Amino acid sequence: MKVLKFGGTSVGSVDSIKTVISILEKNLAEGERIAVVFSAMGGVTNRLIEIGKMAAAGNPEYMEFLKVVEERHFAVVRGLIPVKNQSSTFAAIRGIFNELEDILRGVSWIKELSERTLDLIMSFGERLSTLVITEILKSKGIAAEFCDARQIIHTNATYGMGDVNFEITNRQILEYFAKTSALQCVTGFIASTAEGVTTTLGRGGSDYTASIIAAALDANSIEIWTDVDGMMTADPRKVANAFTIPSISYSEAMELSHFGAKVIYPPSLQPAFAKNITLKVLNTFNVDFEGTYVQKAANGKDYAITGISSIDEIALVNIQGSGMIGVAGISGRLFTALSNNAISVILISQASSEHSICFSIDPKNAQRASEVLEKEFATEISLGYIDSIAIEKSLSIIAIVGEGMKKSTGVSGKLFSVLGKNGINVVATAQGSSELNISVVIAKSDLSKALNAIHGVFFQSETRSLNLFIVGMGLIGGTLLNQIKNQTKYLREEKLLNLNIAGLTNTKKMLLDPDGIQPDNWRDRVMDEGVKTSLPAFVQRMIELNLPNSVFVDCTSDKDIVQYYHMLLDASISVVTPNKVANSGTYSEYVSLQRTALQRGVKFLYETNVGAGLPIINTIQGLMASGDKFLKIEAILSGTLSYIFNNFGPGIRFADVVREAKAKGFTEPDPREDLSGADVGRKILILAREVGVPLEADEITIKAILPGNCLNAPTVDAFFQELEISDNFFASMQAEAEAKQEKLRFIATLENGKASIALKTVDAQHPFYTLSGSDNIISFTTERYKDRPLVIKGPGAGAEVTASGVFADIMSISSYLG
Ligand SMILES: NC(=O)C1=CN([C@@H]2O[C@H](COP(=O)(O)OP(=O)(O)OC[C@H]3O[C@@H](n4cnc5c(N)ncnc54)[C@H](OP(=O)(O)O)[C@@H]3O)[C@@H](O)[C@H]2O)C=CC1
Numbered sequence: 001m002k003v004l005k006f007g008g009t010s011v012g013s014v015d016s017i018k019t020v021i022s023i024l025e026k027n028l029a030e031g032e033r034i035a036v037v038f039s040a041m042g043g044v045t046n047r048l049i050e051i052g053k054m055a056a057a058g059n060p061e062y063m064e065f066l067k068v069v070e071e072r073h074f075a076v077v078r079g080l081i082p083v084k085n086q087s088s089t090f091a092a093i094r095g096i097f098n099e100l101e102d103i104l105r106g107v108s109w110i111k112e113l114s115e116r117t118l119d120l121i122m123s124f125g126e127r128l129s130t131l132v133i134t135e136i137l138k139s140k141g142i143a144a145e146f147c148d149a150r151q152i153i154h155t156n157a158t159y160g161m162g163d164v165n166f167e168i169t170n171r172q173i174l175e176y177f178a179k180t181s182a183l184q185c186v187t188g189f190i191a192s193t194a195e196g197v198t199t200t201l202g203r204g205g206s207d208y209t210a211s212i213i214a215a216a217l218d219a220n221s222i223e224i225w226t227d228v229d230g231m232m233t234a235d236p237r238k239v240a241n242a243f244t245i246p247s248i249s250y251s252e253a254m255e256l257s258h259f260g261a262k263v264i265y266p267p268s269l270q271p272a273f274a275k276n277i278t279l280k281v282l283n284t285f286n287v288d289f290e291g292t293y294v295q296k297a298a299n300g301k302d303y304a305i306t307g308i309s310s311i312d313e314i315a316l317v318n319i320q321g322s323g324m325i326g327v328a329g330i331s332g333r334l335f336t337a338l339s340n341n342a343i344s345v346i347l348i349s350q351a352s353s354e355h356s357i358c359f360s361i362d363p364k365n366a367q368r369a370s371e372v373l374e375k376e377f378a379t380e381i382s383l384g385y386i387d388s389i390a391i392e393k394s395l396s397i398i399a400i401v402g403e404g405m406k407k408s409t410g411v412s413g414k415l416f417s418v419l420g421k422n423g424i425n426v427v428a429t430a431q432g433s434s435e436l437n438i439s440v441v442i443a444k445s446d447l448s449k450a451l452n453a454i455h456g457v458f459f460q461s462e463t464r465s466l467n468l469f470i471v472g473m474g475l476i477g478g479t480l481l482n483q484i485k486n487q488t489k490y491l492r493e494e495k496l497l498n499l500n501i502a503g504l505t506n507t508k509k510m511l512l513d514p515d516g517i518q519p520d521n522w523r524d525r526v527m528d529e530g531v532k533t534s535l536p537a538f539v540q541r542m543i544e545l546n547l548p549n550s551v552f553v554d555c556t557s558d559k560d561i562v563q564y565y566h567m568l569l570d571a572s573i574s575v576v577t578p579n580k581v582a583n584s585g586t587y588s589e590y591v592s593l594q595r596t597a598l599q600r601g602v603k604f605l606y607e608t609n610v611g612a613g614l615p616i617i618n619t620i621q622g623l624m625a626s627g628d629k630f631l632k633i634e635a636i637l638s639g640t641l642s643y644i645f646n647n648f649g650p651g652i653r654f655a656d657v658v659r660e661a662k663a664k665g666f667t668e669p670d671p672r673e674d675l676s677g678a679d680v681g682r683k684i685l686i687l688a689r690e691v692g693v694p695l696e697a698d699e700i701t702i703k704a705i706l707p708g709n710c711l712n713a714p715t716v717d718a719f720f721q722e723l724e725i726s727d728n729f730f731a732s733m734q735a736e737a738e739a740k741q742e743k744l745r746f747i748a749t750l751e752n753g754k755a756s757i758a759l760k761t762v763d764a765q766h767p768f769y770t771l772s773g774s775d776n777i778i779s780f781t782t783e784r785y786k787d788r789p790l791v792i793k794g795p796g797a798g799a800e801v802t803a804s805g806v807f808a809d810i811m812s813i814s815s816y817l818g
Pocket residue numbers: 471472473474475476477505506507508533535555556557558561578579580608609612639665666667668669796797798799802
């Protein structure tokens with residue numbers, strides 16, 4: 001025996017009822033005896049309640065609403081029953097509506113709608129849907145019978161949620177089913193008292209009907225046909241990566257539903273679970289999908305948790321005071337007072353100091369809870385033993401649920417760590433001693449971010465997303481976007497990582513789209529759909545979006561952008577940048593950025609500030625962390641100058657080599673930054689700070705190589721013209737070096753706390769002699785690398801190497817976020 005139940009959407013339209021019929025035909029063909037329970041057509045119950053209230057309010061328009069409900073049922077008959085058989089069903093439906101109209105007329109006369117009458121009015125929904133579907137089945141030659149559950153399920157007279165008398169009910173079900181072999185089409189949700197007064201079964205009522213019948217008949221299984229793909233790891237409207245849980249235990253399903261998961265309401269399935277009847281949650285709109293098995297014990301699990309659910313809006317009540325310490329009975333009185341006032345408590349947490357108890361409730365009960373407790377503890381409050389009772393609103397609860405928690409350590413560590421790394425404050429927390437759930441209370445504004453971040457770390461075989469907000473679509477930003485485009489497939493498939501470009505801007509247009517700007521047409525989309533750029537608005541919007549795992553990528557050379565870094569790090573958003581401006585400002589600013597990132601548990605990464613993609617900053621940070629001491633740094637830190645001095649020579653114009661360096665993407669947007677030594681100055685300043693020397697920019701001695709006329713040119717074009725005029729100046733420098741068989745090198749040195757930069761000539765013995773292209777070379781002499789320095793050498797400028805260094809920083813954030 002199998003009991004099937006179809007929910008409101010499954011019986012809500014001609015098309016969905018067609019699917020229901022085909023599911024039933026398939027089951028009948030398989031030979032196992034079945035019974036089927038139907039809910040009212042989707043939306044009908046709510047409409048009937050509304051109609052009842054309108055009638056009670058004396059609003060005659062209820063009749064028009066009633067006509068619409070009637071027409072929905074007629075439409076199904078017209079759509080699914082052959083014309084020759086329709087009239088008897090129309091007549092039956094009309095008969096039911098006549099009865100309902102009489103009742104509503106009575107309600108409108110006496111202008112009162114009791115709970116008892118409301119139950120009766122609501123019962124018409126299931127009676128109508130079940131009648132119509134039974135007639136459809138019969139018209140197809142199936143031996144189907146309409147079964148009014150009021151004949152078999154008896155409750156007491158608690159209207160709205162009748163208490164089932166199982167002794168009578170079970171006996172009646174057995175007798176009823178023994179008398180017939182026809183397919184029983186049972187009205188869900190409704191029942192009656194022993195005297196025949198209509199009642200209803202409350203929340204999850206039709207599931208309850210199915211469960212009661214299955215338990216009474218010792219069925220093998222129950223199928224709950226709904227409109228979603230079973231129970232999901234999280235609410236798919238909030239977590240796009242949520243997926244169906246293939247197998248879940250009854251206790252887990254109970255926990256998830258307590259915390260808001262609405263697919264099924266397990267308490268109503270209790271009778272079936274008590275008899276260990278397996279339950280399947282299936283989707284009428286995706287018939288072939290496996291759905292979810294709910295069993296006593298779930299099958300083997302792939303993950304430490306089974307699902308995540310949440311309650312969007314709760315209020316937290318905190319009662320505290322020194323008078324509570326060691327006083328027996330306080331919590332007993334507290335919860336009794338709440339229960340006497342029908343205020344249900346969702347979560348409780350008490351500190352072991354017994355100084356405070358906090359609990360969460362539905363916010364609509366908050367005011368009443370406060371009044372009830374102030375009354376209960378009036379004496380303690382007046383004596384100062386208990387401080388006043390505080391209520392905090394705009395909060396949500398998230399619960400992670402799973403039997404697997406019992407066996408695996410570190411689940412709560414992982415939960416709190418991912419919340420921390422995303423800057424989400426935990427207001428209260430509770431873990432049941434059954435280790436079946438851990439709940440956290442957080443700000444409602446963080447709910448979506450928290451759910452997505454938690455889902456990402458616990459269901460890691462699902463793709464995780466990093467949300468990138470990229471400012472600057474020029475040489476480096478553009479190259480980075482191309483690299484992301486080329487790596488999208490690899491990262492998705494091999495690293496289960498989705499780099500979601502959630503924001504993109506240049507100086508003209510900006511576009512923010514949490515669903516992502518595809519890297520193949522990013523430029524067109526920003527230019528077509530973007531709005532006029534405003535960095536404050538971009539940053540503000542980004543903070544408001546509050547997406548999990550957000551990273552701000554600054555690919556500009558903007559000098560004023562740094563002010564936003566503080567704001568972003570403070571909002572727990574990581575920052576990655578090749579822009580050297582932030583780290584080469586004042587020392588206190590440098591320190592403050594580092595500190596904010598540390599305090600907020602986010603990353604501020606800038607490997608490409610020095611030597612582009614070469615691993616220089618990471619190497620220093622590794623050596624510093626492990627306790628090495630830096631004695632000397634000697635380095636060529638300008639890819640541009642390196643390229644120039646490696647390629648300039650007799651017969652070549654200096655200005656042309658500089659143009660080549662620019663065309664190859666080695667120079668700063670303004671090449672005077674390179675030729676003036678300013679860029680190298682920033683880099684040695686950053687290196688000094690990284691090795692613990694607190695230098696300011698003006699403490700660095702830079703021996704300029706550019707003649708004043710070049711340096712002071714008003715524009716980049718004018719600068720190139722001046723360079724051409726000064727060709728002899730550079731040619732003679734080069735000639736002098738060549739005459740000594742030496743090479744020109746722009747060398748930065750840090751030693752004894754002092755940094756200097758100068759153009760020098762080096763002979764063939766010098767390790768900096770043999771460089772080519774845009775090579776940088778950095779030689780670190782440290783206590784551990786004293787006899788032979790640690791040397792890093794390679795291309796230190798260029799779009800591809802720089803963008804890949806930025807990319808590597810982004811990837812390291814993705815690993816950090818887990
Ligand atoms: N080239 C290299 O080898 C290396 C470069 N770097 C650094 O990389 C950074 C980027 O250099 P590069 O790509 O060559 O520079 P580009 O001039 O090519 O690109 C800069 C981009 O930033 C945009 N931009 C500038 N200011 C703002 C602002 N306030 N708001 C929004 N967008 C802005 C520009 O917009 P628009 O297009 O509208 O002008 C442009 O898209 C620099 O800081 C540089 O020092 C670091 C290491 C190596």
